[in-house]
Amino acid sequence: MALDRRSFLGTSAATGAGVALAGAAVSPAAAAGRGGGHGPGRGRRYSFSVLGTTDLHGNALNWDYFTDKEYDDAQHNDVGLAKISTLVERVRAERGRHNTLLIDAGDTIQGTQLSYYYARVDPITARRGPVHPMAKAMNAIGYDAAALGNHEFNYGIEVLRKFEEQCDFPLLGANAVDAKSLKPAFRPYVMKRLRTPYGRDVRVAVLGLTNPGIAIWDKANVQGRLAFPGLEEQAAKWVPRLRSMGADVVLVAAHSGADGSSSWGDQLPYVENAAALVAERVPGIDAILVGHAHVEIPERRVTNKESGRQVVLSEPLKWGERLTVFDFDLVLERGRWSVERAGSRVLNSNAVEEDRRITRLLSGEHKKVVAYVNQVIGTSVVAMDTVEGAYKDVPLIDLINHVQAQTVREALAGGEFASLPVLSQASCFSRTAVVPAGEVTIRDAAGLYTFENTLEARLITGAQLKDYLEFSAKYFVRTAVGAPVDVAKLTNADGTPDYNYDAVSGVTYDIDVSRPVGSRIVGLSFGGTPVQGSAQFVLAVNNYRASGGGNFPHVAQARQVWADSDEIRNTIIGWVRAAGSIDPAVFASVDWRLTREGVPLF
Numbered sequence: 001m002a003l004d005r006r007s008f009l010g011t012s013a014a015t016g017a018g019v020a021l022a023g024a025a026v027s028p029a030a031a032a033g034r035g036g037g038h039g040p041g042r043g044r045r046y047s048f049s050v051l052g053t054t055d056l057h058g059n060a061l062n063w064d065y066f067t068d069k070e071y072d073d074a075q076h077n078d079v080g081l082a083k084i085s086t087l088v089e090r091v092r093a094e095r096g097r098h099n100t101l102l103i104d105a106g107d108t109i110q111g112t113q114l115s116y117y118y119a120r121v122d123p124i125t126a127r128r129g130p131v132h133p134m135a136k137a138m139n140a141i142g143y144d145a146a147a148l149g150n151h152e153f154n155y156g157i158e159v160l161r162k163f164e165e166q167c168d169f170p171l172l173g174a175n176a177v178d179a180k181s182l183k184p185a186f187r188p189y190v191m192k193r194l195r196t197p198y199g200r201d202v203r204v205a206v207l208g209l210t211n212p213g214i215a216i217w218d219k220a221n222v223q224g225r226l227a228f229p230g231l232e233e234q235a236a237k238w239v240p241r242l243r244s245m246g247a248d249v250v251l252v253a254a255h256s257g258a259d260g261s262s263s264w265g266d267q268l269p270y271v272e273n274a275a276a277l278v279a280e281r282v283p284g285i286d287a288i289l290v291g292h293a294h295v296e297i298p299e300r301r302v303t304n305k306e307s308g309r310q311v312v313l314s315e316p317l318k319w320g321e322r323l324t325v326f327d328f329d330l331v332l333e334r335g336r337w338s339v340e341r342a343g344s345r346v347l348n349s350n351a352v353e354e355d356r357r358i359t360r361l362l363s364g365e366h367k368k369v370v371a372y373v374n375q376v377i378g379t380s381v382v383a384m385d386t387v388e389g390a391y392k393d394v395p396l397i398d399l400i401n402h403v404q405a406q407t408v409r410e411a412l413a414g415g416e417f418a419s420l421p422v423l424s425q426a427s428c429f430s431r432t433a434v435v436p437a438g439e440v441t442i443r444d445a446a447g448l449y450t451f452e453n454t455l456e457a458r459l460i461t462g463a464q465l466k467d468y469l470e471f472s473a474k475y476f477v478r479t480a481v482g483a484p485v486d487v488a489k490l491t492n493a494d495g496t497p498d499y500n501y502d503a504v505s506g507v508t509y510d511i512d513v514s515r516p517v518g519s520r521i522v523g524l525s526f527g528g529t530p531v532q533g534s535a536q537f538v539l540a541v542n543n544y545r546a547s548g549g550g551n552f553p554h555v556a557q558a559r560q561v562w563a564d565s566d567e568i569r570n571t572i573i574g575w576v577r578a579a580g581s582i583d584p585a586v587f588a589s590v591d592w593r594l595t596r597e598g599v600p601l602f
Contacts, residue, residue: 044332045340046196048099050204050251051088052316052324054291055149056081056104057111059319060137060362062354065113065373066433066447078350079319081137082362085355087323087347088141101192102142103206105291106149106255108134109163111319113446117369119155120567125162133365135166137358145190147208147253148173149291153218154452157225172208172253175234179227188238191247202330202337205247207238209254209278211292212270213263219547220454230270231256232278239284248337249286249328254278257293258300258313263500265551276302279311286339287326290315296322299344314344322346373443377573380582383437386448389428390491390498391476392602395588396433396448400426401505402587403575404540404568408457411562417538421526422457423465423506424540427499440576449569451499453542458558463533466524467553468502469509473520475501476513481596490594500550504539505591507531514596522595542568 059079064071071079092100109115114133118124124132138146148171152160164171164186174188189208193201212228222228231254242250257273264272271277275290279302290297290313297315304311316322329341359366384396401424409422433448460468477493479485490513492498510522524531541555543563548556564571576582594601 044198045329046194046198046202046332046337047095047327047329048101048194048202048204049091049095049328050287050289050326051091051100051102052105052253052289052314052326053084053320054105054255054289054316055107055294055318056134056320057107057151057318058109058115058134059112060114060133061359061366063366065369066430066443066450068370068374068443076350077317077319077321077348079321080349080354081134081141081320082354082358083349083352084320084323085137085141085358086352087349089355090352091323091325091347099194101144101194101204101206103144103251103253103289104138104146105253105289105315106147106210107151107291108138108146108149109159110151110154110452113373113443114365114369116446116452117372118365119159121372122368123159124166125158129162130365131166132163133362135163136361136365139168140358140361143167143169144192145170145172145206145208145253147171147255147289147291148176148186148210149255150211150214150217152210153214153221156221172206173210174207174238175212175229175231176210176214177227177229179222179225182227185226188234189242191242191245196332198332200332200335200337202248203246204249204251205242205245207235207242207250207252209234209252209256211255211272212268213272216264216267216548217544220543231274232271232281235278235282235285239282243284248330249339250284251326252278252285252288253291254288255291257295258290258297258315259293261495263550264548267548267551267556275313276300279313280305283307283309285311286328286342287312287314287344289324289326294318296346298346310342312342312344314346316346320349322348373441373446375442376439377442377445378440378576378580378582380435380437380440382584384435384582384584386428386431386433388487389433390431390501391487391594393503393590393592395584396435397426397428397503398505398584398588398591399582400424400449400568400572401503401540403572404455405506406575407455407564407571408538408540408562411564412457412538417457417459417561420459420536420538421506422538422540423504425502425504425542425545427502429499431498435582440582442573445573445576446569449572451542451544453544453568454566455564455568455571456541456543456546456560457562458539458541458546458555458560460537460539460554460558461533462524462531462535462537464554464558465504465507465531465537465539466521466533468555469504469511469521469524470518471552472500472502472504473511474517476511476520476594478516479513479596481514481599485601502545502552503592505589506537508591510593510595510598512595512597513601522598
């Protein structure tokens with residue numbers, strides 16, 4: 001499918017994002033309180049707010065489709081656009097609706113069974129297909145713009161383009177460019193105008209930047225079609241243009257965390273979490289709405305090295321749990337508006353009720369998805385969970401590996417690689433996944449495998465397998481022999497997320513957590529025999545890892561011998577339906593364990 005860059009490229013890459021008038025007038029209270037006069041064009045003031053969300057991940061309502069009940073967590077957070085809508089309306093009532101803008105920093109259409117349903121089960125791309133519920137809700141709330149997140153590309157460009165078409169606001173991505181022409185494939189920015197009492201509007205530019213890691217994480221969907229240059233270089237290109245076009249205030253919606261880290265090693269020459277670097281190195285930015293990292297930053301100030309001015313950063317956690325509010329005070333001097341003060345804060349969505357306007361709007365979609373996820377697909381002999389799955393070999397993770405390995409073996413049967421042993425990798429994506437004894441539903445399987453990954457098969461050697469496992473084992477905190485073991489502090493060393501620890505089935509090994517990183521794998525064996533460096537294996541691996549996600553060694557460069565286009569989650573659902581019953585006796589075994597000098601931790 002040829003990329004449709006819409007009318008944006010039909011106008012001009014320099015000026016074609018358009019200018020929209022945000023409001024006709026400030027409220028009387030705002031005019032009285034913000035105005036002021038020290039003579040014509042001097043000392044006149046105007047204040048406005050920009051509201052922001054990020055990483056909504058398909059959370060339209062305060063509902064957990066995995067547990068089939070209202071969302072709750074240990075901190076009693078609430079989620080969803082219906083909650084955000086209530087917060088937004090309260091701020092608009094306080095500030096005056098026309099003195100506010102509402103933007104998002106990306107990762108909107110992936111993450112819940114609601115978003116999955118309208119991408120795959122009843123897809124928005126179908127002829128006379130439905131409107132995506134996230135588009136319906138965001139349109140109703142009145143978003144002004146949203147940056148592209150990396151997960152926007154999980155379902156392919158066709159789904160993303162259809163979602164874009166259904167939104168009443170632009171999806172922004174200055175660093176999402178056509179792979180051949182290098183011209184913007186999405187609108188880079190939007191310019192909004194806020195009317196003031198003084199005859200000169202305030203022009204607010206919002207520049208959207210997405211994550212360069214899309215080139216790795218969604219390689220199958222974007223390779224040869226889109227390219228993703230670094231955030232810093234694209235901000236340096238566009239911010240001066242926006243200023244030259246008359247922008248009084250420049251905001252960046254960046255789907256990129258603030259800590260300067262990258263998960264991809266040297267696979268890309270760009271920084272994954274570059275928001276603070278952009279603030280520090282690119283002059284002319286007033287504030288950055290940060291996304292991608294799923295952390296809460298009420299306010300962070302970064303001093304730009306060139307201008308000496310402070311840039312305000314804020315990240316409103318994830319899933320609609322928080323709403324960022326940027327407050328700007330401007331002064332009109334010598335015919336131009338300039339930012340006198342800027343700050344930010346976050347509001348907690350658990351402090352308000354859902355907006356009934358939004359819950360009513362999406363009631364039909366919600367009911368359909370609840371019915372879908374509660375479909376029974378089989379039974380389980382016993383109850384199983386992943387509570388200890390991050391540090392013990394548990395049956396539910398074995399189930400993932402069993403299904404993956406069996407699927408690959410069947411696919412390779414009768415071919416060149418049929419005689420090679422098949423290993424499989426899996427991560428504990430959720431420590432709260434549960435498969436109950438008795439009836440098992442789609443939501444049980446979905447809770448076990450929460451990502452839209454697909455399955456591949458790659459050739460690796462014994463030596464490469466050892467390197468792979470050593471890299472994975474850095475997830476554990478080094479714990480000396482004899483020291484007390486606290487499972488709450490044993491994992492996630494150096495911030496490594498759970499999804500970047502892989503357990504590999506088909507071989508047995510110990511992980512000695514008393515040893516330094518790089519020398520922890522002990523007794524690596526296949527069929528009771530030590531694995532030789534020259535041995536050959538087929539590794540069943542998800543596409544995220546196979547494309548370089550997590551920067552695991554060797555696998556991204558390894559020969560691909562098979563790949564599937566269906567999600568692993570659906571493969572698991574299909575296996576359960578075919579088997580009829582889940583019995584750990586069929587697939588569960590202890591292939592790995594944590595030790596210290598040969599003594600098991602558990």
